[in-house]
Amino acid sequence: xxxxxxxxxxxxxxxxxxxxxxxxxxxxxxxxxxxxxxxxxxxxxxxxxxxxxxxxxxxxxxxxxxxxxxxxxxxxxxxxxxxxxxxxxxxxxxxxxxxxxxxxxxxxxxxxxxxxxxxxxxxxxxxxxxxxxxxxxxxxxxxxxxxxxxxxxxxx
DNA sequence: GCCAACGTTGGC
DNA sequence: GCCAACGTTGGC
Numbered sequence: 506x507x508x509x510x511x512x513x514x515x516x517x518x519x520x521x522x523x524x525x526x527x528x529x530x531x532x533x534x535x536x537x538x539x540x541x542x543x544x545x546x547x548x549x550x551x552x553x554x555x556x557x558x559x560x561x562x563x564x565x566x567x568x569x570x571x572x573x574x575x576x577x578x579x580x581x582x583x584x585x586x587x588x589x590x591x592x593x594x595x596x597x598x599x600x601x602x603x604x605x606x607x608x609x610x611x612x613x614x615x616x617x618x619x620x621x622x623x624x625x626x627x628x629x630x631x632x633x634x635x636x637x638x639x640x641x642x643x644x645x646x647x648x649x650x651x652x653x654x655x656x657x658x659x660x661x
Numbered sequence: 662g663c664c665a666a667c668g669t670t671g672g673c
Numbered sequence: 674g675c676c677a678a679c680g681t682t683g684g685c
Binding site: 541542543638639640641 | 665666667668
Binding site: 662663664665666667669670672673 | 680
């Protein structure tokens with residue numbers, strides 16, 4: 506068993522919130538709809554058991570609100586072949602799927618959500634992908650140090 | 662609603 | 674290969 510990796514995944518609570526995740530069957534959902542190559546590549550690097558920070562973007566306030574875990578490795582996102590889906594990609598062929606997804610399962614909500622504002626005040630977190638100017642990556646790596654610091658700040 | 666920053670597309 | 678145009682993200 507190799508050491509687990511840490512990630513952050515963004516979701517707009519108006520479309521899928523941490524509560525939606527906790528109410529999902531098995532408290533699990535497939536992370537479909539990612540259409541960014543960098544984000545896809547990060548998902549391809551995920552392993553079962555990896556830890557995930559669940560972040561509410563376009564929220565008031567934007568914040569890390571919970572913890573999830575990766576329960577499958579990456580596999581083809583079926584919405585890319587669904588002509589009725591907004592994420593349909595006519596260029597992607599079933600013989601060579603372009604877009605992948607993983608399944609993640611709810612672990613817990615943070616006792617205290619950590620707002621973007623608070624995160625910005627932490628010098629330890631200066632390097633977080635989330636906090637970089639113009640950063641829009643919806644799936645991104647988190648360092649073990651950042652993870653530890655965030656959990657401590659969140660009151661465990 | 663605004664708009665800056667980013668990624669992608671396509672003409673040349 | 675360049676770069677303008679466009680669509681999207683996401684904080685404010």
